[in-house]
Amino acid sequence: MKLLVTGGAGFIGSAVVRLAVAQGHRVINLDALTYAACLENVASVAGDPLYTFEQADIRDRTAVDRIFATHAPDAVMHLAAESHVDRSIDGPADFIETNITGTFNMLEAARAFWATAGKPADFRFHHISTDEVFGSLGPTGQFTEATPYAPNSPYSASKAASDHLVRAWAETYGLPVLLSNCSNNYGPYHFPEKLIPVVIINALAGRPIPVYGQGKNVRDWLYVEDHADALLTVLRTGTPGRSYNIGGENEVRNIDLVHMICAHLDSMRPAARPHANLITHVTDRPGHDARYAIDPARIRTELGWRPSVTLEQGLERTVRWYLDNEAWWRALLSRNGVGTRLGNTA
Template sequence: MKVLVTGGAGFIGSAVVRKLVSQQLADVVTVDALTYAGNMASLAPVMEAPQHRFVRADIRDGAAMASLLEKEAPDAVMHLAAESHVDRSIDGPAAFIDTNIVGTYTLLEAVRGYWSGLPLPRKEAFRFHHVSTDEVYGSLGPSGAFKETTAYAPNSPYSASKAASDHLVRAWHHTYGLPVVTTNCSNNYGPYQFPEKLIPLMILNGLEDKPLPVYGAGANIRDWLHVEDHADALWLVLTRGMPGQVYNIGGDAERRNIDVVRLICDLLDDLVPSGKSRHELITFVTDRPGHDARYAMDISRISGELGWRPRHSFESGLRQTVDWYLGNRNWWEAVRTGRYAGNRLGLGANGVSTAPAGAP
């Protein structure tokens, strides 16, 4: 089996590529435009593997996508290429519209053209897997969880752009018959995550005795999913999911943002003691505009139909993540010196701040 993975040099995409190649589950063609969040170093463990090939290309380039599909003749496409950070979408929504909506449309059309020309057995077996987010559902109250049937109510430019891309994928299935599966996941964490996100930012700031900025009172709740558990789920959905179906993927690990930060402080104090506790570095900052209160995922469909459940507890997964950042300083130092220095994002076009980014 050959799989083409878009956004394969990003955080989740590279985890998928490493899994498929290292476990010899498929031949993989990794496609990435290598924007700020794409990192070739995240593919280093599999870069030279004979069943892996990297292509630098942009999903917004329809001719390039059509040519690549004809040349590589994949059996499936896993679409993970996206602008993905809420704070960046507040500061610059245009890039999110361009990549997440126009890019997905362009890719869908290239894939539809390629798929239409396949012989019948390959045509029936082909899958287009669209990877999306729980943020398309909006915000939850103190109880309940998002189901696959929950109405969409996106509240940020990022989530609105992902909701639009989800609808495009659904339409291409129902209108043209393209065999698609869609997954909506909760907040990911783990090795190789770009350090603008909450967990790596807190780890790295804590290591450097910098402030640990927490939005508002830190009461916003997220369900945390280890990226390796997510990669496992994505492979199951690609190979065993029903065409046209949507699957929610979550970590069964709801935590308040402040509790996540405090646990990171405890781990850093234990693993790399400093002159003072990292808890003293916690700083509460002005909240993000339109900050959703709570996300939680009902994973009964993927558990019941495909037998998937997360392998990592949040505590064990977070410790593994902290250990990874401690042991891979070269990876994150290159990112922080080259593309992201820890400055705060998400204040809007006219916002000015020198404080680092905050919670998701």
């Protein structure tokens, strides 16, 4: 398979690129290299003849058309997006332009290429989204593929809009699309503005570990390499027009997650005091969703996929990776907004 991956220098996208190349697929990585992208994420495949990098912005339709014409992909894995909720609160315009207009450009470029190629039945456009489009859950229940959309942040609203565009292009134009909505990802190469890297990096530096509110918000955590495997499974065997919820089956409160990370650090990199002593409760984020939880029954029963990594295993691997790859994350600390509390403007 010749696979065009957008956002392939980002966190999840790079995991897809690495796994797809390892599985023998030809991969074209389209990435604009914005603040959260890092070519070191795909350095392990950079010299592989199966891998090609194209620096381009999905908001640039001319560039996207050129890449389709040059590489003639069999499938598209669309991951490029602005994804940090706090940044979307402070500056929603980038999220509207990238996540909505960028997805529109990708759909139109894919549709034009697909039509020119004679509308091959095996072409696929796989759009990767988030469970945040479904809004916030109470203490019980789970998101299914039939859950109504109710986004609460500029980020999740922009992703919800892009999901609707993908569905509309399938219904109106017949474009063979797949859509997946995932829970919170974590693991190697996670950009150091997200919760788990922030906890690890601040703890190692002896700085306060910020926890929003009381830390009672619940998330389902999905190890990023499991997610990459699920995405390629959906692409290969999913039914066009279907959506698939991908979860890690690992629900935990934020405060408990932070304590788990601190315990791993106490074991691997002991300090004078337990790292949990650094936990500091800070003002909560505006519109902070209380709980996300995914019902993964469809992908399990239809495609035979389920996660292979437990949260305890994944956190141990992740903490160890950050300890062993300090040069990678330290080089990113000077990037715009990293280490600064964002999302307070509301």
